[in-house]
Amino acid sequence: MPGPIRACVCSKDYGAMKIVVLWTDWVVFFVMAATLLYAWKVRHTPHLASTWRKAFASPTGSAATTVLAAFVSIGVLDTLHYRRLLSNSTGTAPTYGTETLSLLDHLLRRQQAGKERSYSAPLAYLAYEKEAVTTNGETRRIYPRLINAGTHLQDPAHDRAADVLTRGFVGAIKGMFVAGLLAGLLTWFKSRRNGRGLAAAWFDIRSGRTRMPLRVVLTTVSVLCLLSGIVLALSVEYHVFGTDRVGNDLFYVVMKSLRTALVIGTLSTLVTMPIAVGLGILAGYLGGWIDEVIQYIYTVINSIPYVLLIAATVLILMTFIDNHADLFPTAANRTDARLFFLCVILGMTSWTDLCRLIRGEVIKLREAEYIQAAQAFGVGTWRILSVHLLPNVMHLILISMVISFSGLVLAEAVLSYVGIGVDPAMQSFGTLINTARLELSRKPAIWWTLATAFSFMFTLVLSANIFSDAVRDAFDPRAIHN
Amino acid sequence: MINYLARRVIYSLLVLAGINFLTFFLFFSINTPDDMARLQLGGKRVAAEAIERWKAEHGYDKPLYLNLKAGGTAMLTHTVFVENSLGILHLNFGKTLEGRDIAWELGKRVGPTLAMATPVFIVAVGLSIVFALGLMLFRYSTLDTVGVVALVALMSISSLFFIITGQYVFGKLMALAPLSGFSPGPGMFKFLVLPVAVYVLSQLGSDTRLYRTIFLEELGRDYVRTARAKGLSEIAVLLTHVLRNSLIPIITSAGLLLPALLTGAIVLESFFGIPGLGSFTIEGINNQDYAIVRAMVFFGSFVYVLTYLLTDFAYAWADPRVRLQ
Numbered sequence: 001m002p003g004p005i006r007a008c009v010c011s012k013d014y015g016a017m018k019i020v021v022l023w024t025d026w027v028v029f030f031v032m033a034a035t036l037l038y039a040w041k042v043r044h045t046p047h048l049a050s051t052w053r054k055a056f057a058s059p060t061g062s063a064a065t066t067v068l069a070a071f072v073s074i075g076v077l078d079t080l081h082y083r084r085l086l087s088n089s090t091g092t093a094p095t096y097g098t099e100t101l102s103l104l105d106h107l108l109r110r111q112q113a114g115k116e117r118s119y120s121a122p123l124a125y126l127a128y129e130k131e132a133v134t135t136n137g138e139t140r141r142i143y144p145r146l147i148n149a150g151t152h153l154q155d156p157a158h159d160r161a162a163d164v165l166t167r168g169f170v171g172a173i174k175g176m177f178v179a180g181l182l183a184g185l186l187t188w189f190k191s192r193r194n195g196r197g198l199a200a201a202w203f204d205i206r207s208g209r210t211r212m213p214l215r216v217v218l219t220t221v222s223v224l225c226l227l228s229g230i231v232l233a234l235s236v237e238y239h240v241f242g243t244d245r246v247g248n249d250l251f252y253v254v255m256k257s258l259r260t261a262l263v264i265g266t267l268s269t270l271v272t273m274p275i276a277v278g279l280g281i282l283a284g285y286l287g288g289w290i291d292e293v294i295q296y297i298y299t300v301i302n303s304i305p306y307v308l309l310i311a312a313t314v315l316i317l318m319t320f321i322d323n324h325a326d327l328f329p330t331a332a333n334r335t336d337a338r339l340f341f342l343c344v345i346l347g348m349t350s351w352t353d354l355c356r357l358i359r360g361e362v363i364k365l366r367e368a369e370y371i372q373a374a375q376a377f378g379v380g381t382w383r384i385l386s387v388h389l390l391p392n393v394m395h396l397i398l399i400s401m402v403i404s405f406s407g408l409v410l411a412e413a414v415l416s417y418v419g420i421g422v423d424p425a426m427q428s429f430g431t432l433i434n435t436a437r438l439e440l441s442r443k444p445a446i447w448w449t450l451a452t453a454f455s456f457m458f459t460l461v462l463s464a465n466i467f468s469d470a471v472r473d474a475f476d477p478r479a480i481h482n
Numbered sequence: 483m484i485n486y487l488a489r490r491v492i493y494s495l496l497v498l499a500g501i502n503f504l505t506f507f508l509f510f511s512i513n514t515p516d517d518m519a520r521l522q523l524g525g526k527r528v529a530a531e532a533i534e535r536w537k538a539e540h541g542y543d544k545p546l547y548l549n550l551k552a553g554g555t556a557m558l559t560h561t562v563f564v565e566n567s568l569g570i571l572h573l574n575f576g577k578t579l580e581g582r583d584i585a586w587e588l589g590k591r592v593g594p595t596l597a598m599a600t601p602v603f604i605v606a607v608g609l610s611i612v613f614a615l616g617l618m619l620f621r622y623s624t625l626d627t628v629g630v631v632a633l634v635a636l637m638s639i640s641s642l643f644f645i646i647t648g649q650y651v652f653g654k655l656m657a658l659a660p661l662s663g664f665s666p667g668p669g670m671f672k673f674l675v676l677p678v679a680v681y682v683l684s685q686l687g688s689d690t691r692l693y694r695t696i697f698l699e700e701l702g703r704d705y706v707r708t709a710r711a712k713g714l715s716e717i718a719v720l721l722t723h724v725l726r727n728s729l730i731p732i733i734t735s736a737g738l739l740l741p742a743l744l745t746g747a748i749v750l751e752s753f754f755g756i757p758g759l760g761s762f763t764i765e766g767i768n769n770q771d772y773a774i775v776r777a778m779v780f781f782g783s784f785v786y787v788l789t790y791l792l793t794d795f796a797y798a799w800a801d802p803r804v805r806l807q
Contacts, residue, residue, distance in 0.1 A: 299493075300500035303790070305744045305782040311767055312508055312779050319513045319770070323520070406638065413640050414749055420767060433642050440650045454643050462638035469634070 018096045020081040022336040024263050024343075028079045031266055054474040059216045061470025064463040066220040071258055071460055078104040078259040081332075100332035104259075108252050111235055114148035116247035122448050123164055123238045125150030149238045167237065168230045175229020179222040186214065242448035245435060250452045253427050257453070260428035261460060264343055264412045265405040269354075272347030276354040277397060281389050283355075284362025285381075294359075298352040306349035307415070313345045314338075314420040335423035342415075342422060346408060354400045358393050365392055395475040402468040406461045413457065429457045483798065490794045494787050501783045502567050509776050510562065518772055575777035579769055584777045587762060594664055595758030598674055598750065599743045606682045606689060607736050613686070614693035615720055618701070630694070636687030641680075641746070645753050648680045662755030677750045685746075689735070696731045700724045729800045737793035744782055 021029075042048045056062045080103040083096040105112055119128035126143040133142055145151070153159045183205075190210070191201035208215045231251065234240045241250035283294035301309075321334060328334040365371060374384050409429075415421035416430020417437075424431055432453040439446035519536040569576065575584035617629045652658045653676060664673050700706070701724060709719045744760070751760035759778065766774030 296496070296500065299497050300504060303497055303501055303783050303786050304505070304779060305740075305786055307744060307748055308763065308775075308779045308782045311748075311763060312505065312775050315767055315770060315772070315775055316508060316512050319517055323513065323517050410640050413642055417642060418748055418752065418764060418767075429640075433640075433646075437646065440646065441654060445650075450643075450646060454640060457640055458638055458643075461640075462635065465634050465638050 017082040017085055020083055020100050020332075022081060022100070022332065023340045024267065024336055025079050025081060027267050027270065027340075028076070028263065031270060032076070051474050053212070055470045056212055058470050058473075059213050060466050062213045062216050063220045064466035064470065066217050067224070067459065067463040068467055070224050071463075072262060074104065074255055075259040075262040077107065078102045078256060100330060104255060108255060111239075111249040111252040114239075114249055116146055116148060116239070116243045118243070118245060118247050119446055120146055120149065120239055120243045120247075122240060122242040123149075123160075123234065124242065125153060125156040125160060125238075128446070146239075152237055164234065164238070167233045171229040171231070171233025172226055173229075174233065175225040175227070176222070178229070179218075179225040182221055182225075183218050186218065190214075241452040244432075244449050245439075250449060253432060254452050254456050256427035257429050257432060258456070258460070260339065260422060260426060261409045261412060261457070263339060264346065264422075264428075265408045265464070266401075267340075267343040268346035268408050269350065269401045269404050270347070271344050272351040273354070273397065273401075276351035277358060277390070277393070280355040280358030281362050281385055281393065284359040285366055285385060285389060287363075291359075294355070298355050301348065302352040304349075306346075307418075307420075309349055310342075310345050310415060311418075311420045314342065317341050331425060335426040338423045339426060342412075346411065350404055350408075354397065357396050357400065361393050361396055362389055365389060399468075399472050399475055402464075402471045405468065406464040409457065409461055409464065429453050486798065487795065490791055494791050497787055498784065501787075502570065502780065505776055505779050505783075506563055506566060509772055515562070570777075570780055575780075576773045578766075578774055579771045584773060588759070588777065588781060591758050591762050593666070593758075594670075594756050595747050595751070595760065597670055598677055598756060598758065599747060601674065601678050602681045602685075602746070603736075603739065603743060605678065606685045606739070607732075609682060610686060610689035610693055611725075611732070613690045614697055615725070617690070617694050618697050618720055618724075619716065621698070621701075630691070633687045633691045633694075636683075637691065639684070639687075641684035641749070644680045644684045645750070648676060648683075649753070652676060662753070664754075664756045673754070673756070677754045677756065681746050681750060685739075689739075692735055693728070693732060696728045697724055700728050703727075730797060733793055733796045733800060737789055737796075740786060740789045744785075 042052055056065060081100050082102075083100055086095045086097050117127065120126070121128060125146055127146055129143075130141045131144045132139050133144060145156075150156055150160065153163060187198055187202045187205060190205065191198045194201065194204075196204075204210050205214045205218065231240050235249075235251050239249050239251070241254065243249055244253065279294045279298070283291040317338065321328060321337065328337055371384065371388055374388055379388075412421055412428060413430040413433055416428055417434045419434075421430045422428050424434075433450065436446070436449035436453070439449055515537050516533055519533040573585050575588070577583055578587070613629075617626050620626050620629075649662075653660065660673055662673075664670060697720075705727075706719060706723060709723050710716075714723075747758060748760035748763055750756070751758045752764050755761075759781070762774065763778045765771070766778060
């Protein structure tokens with residue numbers, strides 16, 4: 001008897017917890033494996049290696065890559081999911097919590113658990129709103145102390161500034177220590193590789209005499225370490241970025257939003273890449289009626305304005321999830337399925353551009369001498385497609401993936417704002433901005449939710465844009481504009 | 483020329499037929515009319531008669547694609563698909579859940595959307611061309627570098643940021659423009675200033691950068707060198723030679739701006755309270771009103787196909803080679 005299709009594809013028991021792999025997790029792992037495979041291939045292909053080196057050689061490109069790498073590692077931490085063991089008495093099956101947690105949740109458990117009742121400003125020790133408090137039989141409306149921030153202060157009005165400064169300073173020192181450690185490690189590695197002394201290697205890095213701009217990378221790493229050191233040190237006793245309407249620590253929320261943005265930015269292109277590449281190569285190489293049909297299909301899909309297509313599909317998807325509640329056992333499964341399908345839909349609306357590009361390139365390559373030679377040798381069509389054409393359009397695929405990333409991150413915010421993006425229960429930049437839409441008009445204005453969301457989003461998108469510029473310049477300075 | 487345009491028109495009609503089939507499939511096959519009825523009537527335990535009654539009321543009580551009960555050609559024509567498509571062909575989109583005629587609503591709401599989209603389109607394209615030409619005059623100088631950095635930064639800012647801060651700073655703090663709302667007639671100007679400005683600003687970065695690359699590529703060509711060799715001033719070269727020859731890629735990208743405009747309309751109209759097509763779509767999504775969303779998808783695609791056709795005509799106007807093909 002076939003069992004019902006489970007939205008949660010895999011969960012395995014490991015004593016104290018149950019490992020959960022959501023749909024998007026599978027795809028993230030797949031992307032990581034594919035990236036590693038590609039990196040291995042690049043190492044062993046001289047012309048690819050030199051092109052990538054060119055992409056990283058620009059100081060802005062390598063700085064942007066470093067920042068992106070930091071964001072990606074946070075996203076990966078947030079991808080390792082598990083469910084906590086609730087009870088494990090002998091004789092009965094162990095029961096697990098219904099909440100699906102990630103490794104990032106575990107690392108930031110203090111911030112996750114340290115909720116307030118409602119809004120509070122960054123580094124505040126008092127709540128944003130007044131509450132009626134009864135002391136000695138007398139009821140007064142005052143700003144109550146926060147439950148989980150600044151509780152260690154005896155006389156907060158007097159001590160807070162000094163406390164914040166000391167903690168920030170200690171955090172900065174710790175951050176610089178980590179950065180120094182990394183710099184030492186890099187120097188040691190460099191000196192071993194080049195067979196030069198440590199001092200000489202350090203001098204090379206410091207004066208920018210390395211093939212890769214290691215000085216820029218180290219500077220970026222130091223800045224990141226410094227900032228995260230300060231934030232982490234302060235977040236032990238304060239809400240560094242304040243709290244939102246339901247009292248969640250914004251530092252935690254914004255860290256969780258990163259994964260959503262990264263997933264949407266990469267998976268959307270990836271999910272539909274096989275269709276775009278396959279159809280594009282087929283149309284370009286075979287021509288004739290196959291070309292006509294494929295062109296017709298992508299013209300039709302391309303002609304539907306993408307917001308409307310997304311609106312329609314999300315509406316349909318919501319009805320489907322409502323009608324088939326049994327397929328999605330936990331809330332995490334539901335929100336994850338919606339994220340997954342949003343990626344598919346976003347990809348569906350964007351594959352047409354890549355398909356058209358690849359078709360055009362293949363039409364040009366079809367007449368190239370090496371393809372004609374292969375045809376003359378009697379090489380089969382599939383072999384020509386996969387061995388001779390595919391590797392030669394790889395750069396287009398790569399460029400289009402990198403370029404679409406930032407656009408997709410921005411689109412997610414707009415779509416979630418309109419209500420056709422990710423599930424409202426899922427932390428993302430869009431849902432965060434959506435909940436904060438009216439906060440500026442309160443008195444005094446609540447600026448911190450929007451400021452946090454927009455500054456993190458800006459950093460992510462800006463580094464992605466700079467990175468994509470570097471990649472595009474290295475691979476193909478003229479092929480795609482914008 | 484006539485031949486070329488006729489082929490484009492026929493192809494556009496075929497594309498519209500494809501869109502109609504695709505949207506019908508999306509709306510009626512993934513969730514059947516039964517699911518829709520259940521959703522609207524509420525809950526899982528709805529009597530079968532109630533579902534049948536709801537379907538009959540909305541004209542969904544026939545088989546979707548193939549009516550096996552009817553004989554002959556009626557087997558194909560007495561279906562939801564054919565009736566629904568014929569209705570759309572006659573601009574009869576059916577009724578909203580509240581019983582209003584969708585075609586009438588579309589007619590009423592197209593005005594405000596156009597009133598916002600037209601100035602946005604003209605100002606955004608015009609300003610971007612002016613800025614890009616300006617950067618061209620100072621190309622490879624510090625000013626150019628600073629300009630490009632500023633453009634990348636501008637591209638990286640979410641449009642929501644411009645909307646929210648624009649509304650707060652200009653609408654609330656400085657009280658220069660009303661926060662939201664709309665009035666027909668000449669009074670609409672003050673309601674439209676802020677949304678138009680916000681949208682142009684959010685579009686400026688990517689457009690200017692795109693036009694800059696187009697101009698740069700064009701500047702490397704031989705005819706530009708010839709023009710300079712003739713002793714023409716840099717401004718004359720840019721305005722009469724480069725701009726004219728860059729028109730084709732500019733027209734293409736400006737045509738592609740249209741779906742982006744519809745996107746923008748959906749967000750901006752809901753933010754600024756403009757009763758246009760965008761807010762109608764939002765209403766449809768919030769009420770889970772399939773008829774509205776399907777009508778909007780078809781209408782939006784129709785506009786897009788039409789613009790695409792106009793772009794083709796514009797090509798023929800801008801490039802004699804296309805005309806003579």
